Amino acid sequence: CSGKDSRCGRHGPKIRFPFHFKDSETEDGCGYKGFGLTCSDTHKTLLELPSHSGPIVLQVKTINYQDQYIFVSDPGNCLPGKLLKLHQSQMSTFQLYKYPEDSSKSIFLNCSSLSCPVYVVDSGNSLLHSGFDPILCTRTPDIISSLRRSEDEDCDDCYGLTWSKPNCSMCEIQGKMCKLKNNGTGDEIECFERQHKPIKKILLYVTVAIVGAIMVVLILKTYLRLYNYFKTKGEDEARIEKFLEDYRALNLTRFSFVDIKRITNNFREELGEGAHGAVFKGKLSNEILVAVKMLKNTVDDGKEFINEVKAMGKIHHINVVRLIGFCADGCYRALVYNFFSNGSLQNFITQPKNINRFFGWEMLQQIALGIAKGIEYLHTSCDQRILHFDINPHNVLLDDKLVPKITDFGLAKLCSKTQSVVLVTAARGTLGYIAPEVFSRNFGNVSYKADIYSYGMLLLEMIGERKSISELSEENFKVLYLEWVHEFLEGRDMQLKIGKVGDDVILKKLAIVGLWCIQWNPINRPSIKGVLKMLEAQEEGNLIVPPNPFNSTIFKNSEIPKKYSILELESIHE
Numbered sequence: 001c002s003g004k005d006s007r008c009g010r011h012g013p014k015i016r017f018p019f020h021f022k023d024s025e026t027e028d029g030c031g032y033k034g035f036g037l038t039c040s041d042t043h044k045t046l047l048e049l050p051s052h053s054g055p056i057v058l059q060v061k062t063i064n065y066q067d068q069y070i071f072v073s074d075p076g077n078c079l080p081g082k083l084l085k086l087h088q089s090q091m092s093t094f095q096l097y098k099y100p101e102d103s104s105k106s107i108f109l110n111c112s113s114l115s116c117p118v119y120v121v122d123s124g125n126s127l128l129h130s131g132f133d134p135i136l137c138t139r140t141p142d143i144i145s146s147l148r149r150s151e152d153e154d155c156d157d158c159y160g161l162t163w164s165k166p167n168c169s170m171c172e173i174q175g176k177m178c179k180l181k182n183n184g185t186g187d188e189i190e191c192f193e194r195q196h197k198p199i200k201k202i203l204l205y206v207t208v209a210i211v212g213a214i215m216v217v218l219i220l221k222t223y224l225r226l227y228n229y230f231k232t233k234g235e236d237e238a239r240i241e242k243f244l245e246d247y248r249a250l251n252l253t254r255f256s257f258v259d260i261k262r263i264t265n266n267f268r269e270e271l272g273e274g275a276h277g278a279v280f281k282g283k284l285s286n287e288i289l290v291a292v293k294m295l296k297n298t299v300d301d302g303k304e305f306i307n308e309v310k311a312m313g314k315i316h317h318i319n320v321v322r323l324i325g326f327c328a329d330g331c332y333r334a335l336v337y338n339f340f341s342n343g344s345l346q347n348f349i350t351q352p353k354n355i356n357r358f359f360g361w362e363m364l365q366q367i368a369l370g371i372a373k374g375i376e377y378l379h380t381s382c383d384q385r386i387l388h389f390d391i392n393p394h395n396v397l398l399d400d401k402l403v404p405k406i407t408d409f410g411l412a413k414l415c416s417k418t419q420s421v422v423l424v425t426a427a428r429g430t431l432g433y434i435a436p437e438v439f440s441r442n443f444g445n446v447s448y449k450a451d452i453y454s455y456g457m458l459l460l461e462m463i464g465e466r467k468s469i470s471e472l473s474e475e476n477f478k479v480l481y482l483e484w485v486h487e488f489l490e491g492r493d494m495q496l497k498i499g500k501v502g503d504d505v506i507l508k509k510l511a512i513v514g515l516w517c518i519q520w521n522p523i524n525r526p527s528i529k530g531v532l533k534m535l536e537a538q539e540e541g542n543l544i545v546p547p548n549p550f551n552s553t554i555f556k557n558s559e560i561p562k563k564y565s566i567l568e569l570e571s572i573h574e
């Protein structure tokens with residue numbers, strides 16, 4: 001009744017209502033008449049059942065409370081005899097447990113040669129082969145269905161007994177305990193909640209508390225993350241809106257995302273993908289083709305977007321890509337430029353071996369001049385100095401007349417024209433084109449000279465790729481690159497494809513300017529005006545070849561040639 005299960009031994013079956021220990025009282029409703037058990041000295045669970053020829057003692061091996069049967073064995077090793085007695089006297093609350101629809105007959109044989117009856121399943125003529133002599137054995141009346149035998153390995157010779165009263169199946173199915181009804185007529189039973197052991201209860205409470213705490217922490221974390229996400233998203237959008245408000249005068253067209261989808265014909269033609277997003281070809285009208293750069297909305301909290309609009313919104317120069325408009329619609333951000341059919345300068349510098357897109361040194365010089373003019377405009381002609389910080393052949397587009405256009409202002413910085421030193425928190429640019437001081441302040445302060453360095457690398461790359469030395473591997477090419485430029489300028493290497501008269505002059509000029517631009521010390525690099533002056537010079541003979549920047553002894557001893565003293569940095573302070 002306490003709800004606790006008891007047992008005779010550690011491996012004995014659990015004992016609860018309607019079973020009970022025989023010596024304990026049954027009046028309190030904790031047990032049922034006829035279900036009394038005793039424990040033997042060897043911890044066996046014993047059940048004593050009445051019969052005409054005296055009590056039958058059986059050992060209870062298993063009890064199934066839900067289906068109301070037990071499996072029993074005989075401690076005296078004559079279970080068939082006891083089952084037969086039980087069957088014949090029919091005094092007990094327990095009946096033999098039979099297979100309900102088993103048509104095979106089972107019989108007990110009393111054989112004069114055996115002290116214990118034998119229980120056999122009679123299926124046809126199997127009796128003949130079972131080894132019992134019918135003359136010495138007599139059959140007891142048939143038991144139509146076979147007796148149910150335990151399938152448990154430990155209970156090999158156990159047979160089943162069932163009971164129908166009291167019926168506690170429903171309580172057991174519901175996980176409840178069963179007992180006699182308090183004020184009932186005597187046979188009625190009722191279900192009641194099982195009492196959990198205190199330790200189990202404590203464990204349950206602790207588990208519930210831990211799971212609850214983990215859930216609360218997880219919910220809080222998710223909430224905070226979502227809150228921060230939407231807060232920053234909201235702040236980003238607000239910042240962009242505020243920025244666009246301030247820059248309303250830029251006269252740029254604002255497109256909705258639906259417009260952008262229409263313009264790009266649902267992003268049908270992708271021109272390429274850069275670090276900040278993919279670029280798609282689009283059409284504003286039949287005449288105006290555009291390139292639409294969809295910015296990844298995860299990057300930079302919208303800084304890339306603001307940067308480009310801020311830097312490009314006011315720019316109108318033949319050598320700088322024109323920003324036509326933008327889209328800032330929810331989390332979508334896009335920039336809309338004029339489309340240039342020839343793509344980037346990189347396509348012309350590195351080209352497949354079988355396709356010759358070389359358009360001659362004269363044109364290459366024009367392109368170099370155009371890029372320099374674009375940089376000059378950025379550095380000197382706007383209200384604020386615009387430092388591009390990512391000049392490289394990928395970021396120079398060519399229109400149908402091969403006029404170069406500087407593009408990609410995502411890393412650009414605006415600063416006052418009187419400011420020479422720029423605060424740069426992290427290295428920015430494209431590897432190979434980044435000025436040494438942008439990597440390490442040991443090389444000097446970061447200034448507009450960083451763009452000059454990138455421009456110098458672009459120039460050298462332009463002429464370097466035209467070199468016809470096919471046997472150099474790519475790695476060797478990079479290492480021997482500058483050495484080769486110097487050798488070429490000293491007249492020791494003439495392997496360049498020089499077509500027309502005057503080509504060598506252009507080539508040398510480009511090489512000398514390139515070398516000046518990539519001086520490690522920013523002070524030794526020319527300003528963009530100096531670059532233009534050199535490029536526009538008719539003769540390359542007046543230009544002095546700078547010291548090899550990778551030769552440290554030369555570098556240390558080198559002095560800035562007087563001729564380029566105008567190239568010194570104007571001293572500008574933040």
Ligand SMILES: Nc1ncnc2c1ncn2[C@@H]1O[C@H](COP(=O)(O)OP(=O)(O)OP(=O)(O)O)[C@@H](O)[C@H]1O
Nearest residue numbers: 271272273274275279291337338339340343344394
């Ligand atoms: N206005 C344009 N007209 C034609 N093609 C363009 C235009 N703008 C960009 N493209 C092409 O789209 C591609 C991606 O350009 P994008 O400027 O995003 O990347 P990138 O310069 O190659 O790399 P990153 O942004 O990392 O510097 C490039 O191949 C470029 O040539």
